[in-house]
Amino acid sequence: MIDLLRQFVVETGKPLDIILVGxxxxxxxxxxxxxxxxLDAEIKQGDIEELYSYLKAKGLESDLSENISGWSIISMPSGYRERSRVVYKDQLxxxxVLSPEDYIIMKLRRGTAQDIEDAIEVAIAQKVKKEDLEVLFEKVLKESIKDTALFNFRRIYQVFTEELGRKVYNQNRPMP
Structure with a gap:
């Protein structure tokens, strides 16, 4: 993926700054x-349409946005862009990527079985603390517009925490 994106910026000569979210x-x-x-990403700098067309021509589907918070009624927690971390940088x-906690929230907003599994894997690999995630979860509830989608998000979050607890327990690891 990095090679493909590098190829894009070299061919266009235009800078690209993205946050991978998928x-x-x-x-x-x-x-x-x-x-x-x-490829699911938020474009911080760059031409979304040009990148979309380029990826499509290379056989790669993409979902690109200037604001991933708009992908759901459930808001991304404020400050997610500032908490993102650079994983690759060159001239263009x-x-x-999102902080591990923000990535988990991103996945749980959609809440498919695969999203929950991805969130669990990231939580375990990154040793995400339950308390930190709980603070972010509550922040999302406060910042999102009141909608029935919040009920589903709460249920998905509960399923996630229960599954995470089972997985961690079954691996004989202390829960983060």
Whole structure:
């Protein structure tokens, strides 16, 4: 992926600064990359349409936005951009990933079985503390508009914490 994005910035001569938010970010959290055929990212700097067309021409689907918080009724916690960390940087290309806690919230906003599994894997690999995640979860509830989607988000978060607890317990590790 880095090579493809480097190729894009070299060919266009334009800078690109992105935050990876999907499965392609997993290796940066020390989680094995699972099969995925798309790139999910927030574009901090760069031409979304040009990048989308470029990736499409290379056979890669993408979901790109200037504001990933808008992908759901459930808001991303304020400050997620500032908490993102750079995982690759050269003259034209900057690739970032969300903090582990923000990535977990991102995944739980959608809440599929695969999203919950990704969130669990990141929580374990990054030793995310339950207390830190709880603070962020409560922040999201306060910052999101009141909607029935919040009920589902609470349920998904509960499933996540229960599954995480079982997985950690079964691996005989103390829960973070």
């Amino acid at each position: 499965a392609m970010a997993l290796p940066f959290y020390h989680v094995k990359l699972r099969f995925t055929q798309d 290309l900057t690739i970032r």
